[in-house]
Amino acid sequence: MRPAWADIDLGALHHNLKTIRTQAGKKRVLAILKANAYGHGLSRIAQELQDIDAIGVARVDEALQLRNAGVTQPIVLLEGFFEAKQIPVLAASNIQPVLHTKHQVNQLLQADNLPQAMRVWIKVDTGMHRLGLNLEDVERVYTQLKGSRNVVGEPVIMSHFACADEPAHPQNQVQLARYAQAVKVLPESVTSMANSAALFASLAPDYDWVRPGLSLYGISPFPGGVGRELALQPVMNLQASLISIRKINQGESVGYGAAWTAPHDTWIGIVAIGYGDGYPRHAPQGTPVWINGKEYPLVGRVAMDMITVELGPHMSAQLGDTAQLWGPDLAVERVAETVGTIPYELLCNVARRVNLHYIDGHDVSGLGEVS
Template structure:
């Protein structure tokens, strides 16, 4: 019996890319594939996103894995490079680097290269994580322009800190600040992440860089993917491996953190934090069995979770499939119960879970 499994619906992935292009019809698409394509499988996902104009990853090893997988699309390193010794690797593999500090500019200027590389200059407009200060823009931009190691067209970018919340004025402030800074630059602009694409059309610019929404998940506060016409790509499932009758007032699981006030039935399912399911998921976190919602109870163990199925009128049996999240149970909802975000749930799926890719183009 196949137990913990992640079904990856490649037709949903293609659908979501089409939705993004419809939302931002004038922009090119940089598909964000960092963190193993948000837990979906880096190379396979990239192979089915070749209609994107570019890929973006966080680390050079991710970019090299894409090249090793036969992908020829432009690849942008969102954190740039960390050592001067990386720069020849960027050139050899046609990687593009996001430049966000003076140390990187110094290294580029001093590198002995056989040709120039493409760069994106990142400006900090309020995220205060990576990016040059606004008052450094003119000086650093001219240094890059004058370097023979840098291709002539220097794309300009920033990153939003609060775009998931339409009520927060921060994003409008960031957009206004960025556009004012770059007003005299005839360069391509990139502002919008997934939340920017959905919530802030004025930020679409020349490039958009969707991440979470590619996988059918909403980046917006109190929304789920289907609110934006998106389809979840991952369906995380397992099987019922036991059914138990538990008397009233008997504690269940490690620490006895749950007990029923009446006799009930429990389904034991083969899923736990060893598969990446959040150990801190609360009692009542939903799962789907036989088209019905039931709540998990007791502590999430390494390999098992108990689910209260009441008097089992649904007729749950050993071997039945359990959907932990997916098309019938949004991962956004599970994240709320676990007091986390969908990003973390998707990225934490462990190698013990078997992956099956469905609906690939023939």
């Protein structure tokens, strides 16, 4: 019997990338590996994607971790640098920052004695209103950067949809029109607009780079959808052992706060996973858990190290059986919907004490903890 672990199916990862490339056509692919590759293990996933066009991360330490792990693919720093002293470090490590404020642009333009010129991306705000330069500033900034001794090559002009997971939302067309306005005056510019949802909804078919995140891991970016509807396969299979089975009589309660009381004589099973492993503490009664080809409902409160499932009055499970919390038999999208959250949160919250087992097809090719 074991506490929580996750099998990471590298065959599924490659299948998903192939599906993405088919959908993207000739566009280049920036694989989004931020937040520890959505809980799948940053360095190991990056090392597996040897033929990817570029890797996207959010933080400087993530980018440097990849370089220290021997990853040589281009790395794009999605939030850019936070202070000027980071610029030489990024230049030395060949890390490409996304510039989204005039302050960042000016810091890069004024930087002295960089070890080498940098490739850069420019983020333009087309309606998300989080990060990005205003439309009226893009042409000037592009010209400044292209003429700077600190910049090599054509800056990539990127933006981000607010509502791509709702393809019919009118905001999408508003943003596309604004983005087209921004790049129209820069005919030589390289372009990027599509995340996973925009890619599979064909919202931005005319631009150079796509930026898949969730779909790379086999998850649908659309509310109510599941990855298999897009020919994707789940990469993560989160599991834990059934470590206790016991009879509960009608009227007896289980767990903290006596939050669940047995409506009839039944059996319960204790699974060795809890909120300390990243399983959502607020998961409600009835959240499905998969054991031996059958779903069982979560009952009682989620504890730090364990959850309780009702096995029923005619229990067939055995001590030591493996429970699947989400994976190929129980879609994480469905668990997220039951819990009242999104798949991103469930995947990214997998705790560092959960061991990741990297599997190539059906053969274990590596064993390691979350990196």
